[in-house]
Amino acid sequence: MDESRSDRKRRAILDAATTVFLSNGYLGTTVDEVAAVAAVSKPTIYKHFGDKRRLFVEVVAGTVDEVSDAVLAAVSGLVDTRNVEAELRELAQRQLALVLRPRVIQLRRLVIGETSRFPELGRTFYERGPGRTIAALSEAFSGLDARGALRVADPVAAATQFNWLVMSAPVNQAMLLGDDRMSTAAELGRHVEGAVRVFLAAYSPREDLSRDQDPGDKP
Amino acid sequence: MDESRSDRKRRAILDAATTVFLSNGYLGTTVDEVAAVAAVSKPTIYKHFGDKRRLFVEVVAGTVDEVSDAVLAAVSGLVDTRNVEAELRELAQRQLALVLRPRVIQLRRLVIGETSRFPELGRTFYERGPGRTIAALSEAFSGLDARGALRVADPVAAATQFNWLVMSAPVNQAMLLGDDRMSTAAELGRHVEGAVRVFLAAYSPREDLSRDQDPGDKP
Numbered sequence: 001m002d003e004s005r006s007d008r009k010r011r012a013i014l015d016a017a018t019t020v021f022l023s024n025g026y027l028g029t030t031v032d033e034v035a036a037v038a039a040v041s042k043p044t045i046y047k048h049f050g051d052k053r054r055l056f057v058e059v060v061a062g063t064v065d066e067v068s069d070a071v072l073a074a075v076s077g078l079v080d081t082r083n084v085e086a087e088l089r090e091l092a093q094r095q096l097a098l099v100l101r102p103r104v105i106q107l108r109r110l111v112i113g114e115t116s117r118f119p120e121l122g123r124t125f126y127e128r129g130p131g132r133t134i135a136a137l138s139e140a141f142s143g144l145d146a147r148g149a150l151r152v153a154d155p156v157a158a159a160t161q162f163n164w165l166v167m168s169a170p171v172n173q174a175m176l177l178g179d180d181r182m183s184t185a186a187e188l189g190r191h192v193e194g195a196v197r198v199f200l201a202a203y204s205p206r207e208d209l210s211r212d213q214d215p216g217d218k219p
Numbered sequence: 220m221d222e223s224r225s226d227r228k229r230r231a232i233l234d235a236a237t238t239v240f241l242s243n244g245y246l247g248t249t250v251d252e253v254a255a256v257a258a259v260s261k262p263t264i265y266k267h268f269g270d271k272r273r274l275f276v277e278v279v280a281g282t283v284d285e286v287s288d289a290v291l292a293a294v295s296g297l298v299d300t301r302n303v304e305a306e307l308r309e310l311a312q313r314q315l316a317l318v319l320r321p322r323v324i325q326l327r328r329l330v331i332g333e334t335s336r337f338p339e340l341g342r343t344f345y346e347r348g349p350g351r352t353i354a355a356l357s358e359a360f361s362g363l364d365a366r367g368a369l370r371v372a373d374p375v376a377a378a379t380q381f382n383w384l385v386m387s388a389p390v391n392q393a394m395l396l397g398d399d400r401m402s403t404a405a406e407l408g409r410h411v412e413g414a415v416r417v418f419l420a421a422y423s424p425r426e427d428l429s430r431d432q433d434p435g436d437k438p
Contacts (some may be wrong), residue, residue, distance in 0.1 A: 109335055164381065176331065
């Protein structure tokens with residue numbers, strides 16, 4: 001990698017800031033401490049990031065992008081797969097492995113806790129995290145619908161449902177019950193199997209044959 | 220209501236503490252301020268609640284119990300219903316109306332933000348909130364399975380899936396995107412309809428006839 005000196009400094013500051021924010025929280029972090037950990041001067045931090053607020057948004061964006069980039073890479077395998085069920089399970093496992101890392105759970109807690117005072121943070125997290133994943137899933141489900149591998153009338157709704165069916169139970173447990181009550185690999189495996197089964201019951205084209213929808217039920 | 224003087228004081232302190240914690244956060248709240256808002260002395264607060272930490276746990280427990288009691292009352296309508304689909308929709312709407320109140324969203328943010336430092340808080344929230352709801356739903360789904368209105372092999376898994384299918388998308392949006400991006404009533408209605416449709420595709424006994432499960436697929 002041919003990083004310029006300025007890029008290297010920027011990266012060192014971001015790494016240091018991630019560590020310090022995650023261990024001290026937003027209010028408990030000072031730019032002095034980040035400067036000390038990054039071994040740069042305070043003016044260097046201000047030059048690169050403006051202020052502490054902006055630095056924190058960059059830390060959040062950086063960590064969330066890292067996760068989303070990896071999730072999106074996994075989603076891209078979905079469109080051409082010959083085994084939708086297996087591919088959905090693999091994607092779900094991958095997604096959970098990424099978001100359940102202690103650093104990511106910790107950041108999620110921090111962002112949610114600061115959102116009332118600091119709305120830009122929650123928006124950054126949502127748009128670059130769940131927002132991006134749901135958009136990519138939605139496109140993939142459209143493609144699968146187009147070639148008849150799924151039957152999805154509303155791809156955004158289906159993507160939203162899949163995302164939270166997979167994510168919510170383990171992520172909420174990790175966020176609220178802490179690291180000592182993290183799901184085991186076997187529990188996650190069963191959870192993913194159940195989530196994919198429910199999703200495919202609704203969207204697999206085979207199931208569709210038997211669904212007795214009553215068009216007179218609701219307009 | 221024949222509340223004793225001590226009960227009335229306790230309630231006044233809890234109401235004041237809820238207001239102050241929600242507007243200032245945990246670290247930003249002092250017992251002095253709660254005492255001033257409740258119009259009681261500081262020793263009275265210590266006598267009733269021990270310390271600030273314990274007071275905050277009581278505030279969280281009180282708010283979460285209020286929501287859960289109402290959700291559980293709605294769940295109780297499920298077992299004997301003759302229209303499972305309509306009842307699930309009604310339950311989901313009721314649950315969302317309860318958890319999306321700004322005060323509850325605000326408390327959820329606060330609890331998640333404090334869980335790293337203060338694990339008891341997250342556990343209290345989880346066990347009295349989602350934990351209790353999922354347990355009640357699980358029992359209701361068992362009952363519906365027993366009388367053939369649903370086909371649910373694993374009631375806890377089904378309850379967990381239903382809970383998060385309904386809750387996650389709107390709650391995450393409210394928590395991360397803030398009050399100005401709250402779902403409209405029409406959006407919530409469509410969301411609930413979709414969640415119930417997906418759930419019933421997996422668990423309605425009619426659907427079950429067509430499900431071609433391959434027992435050789437996975438042990």
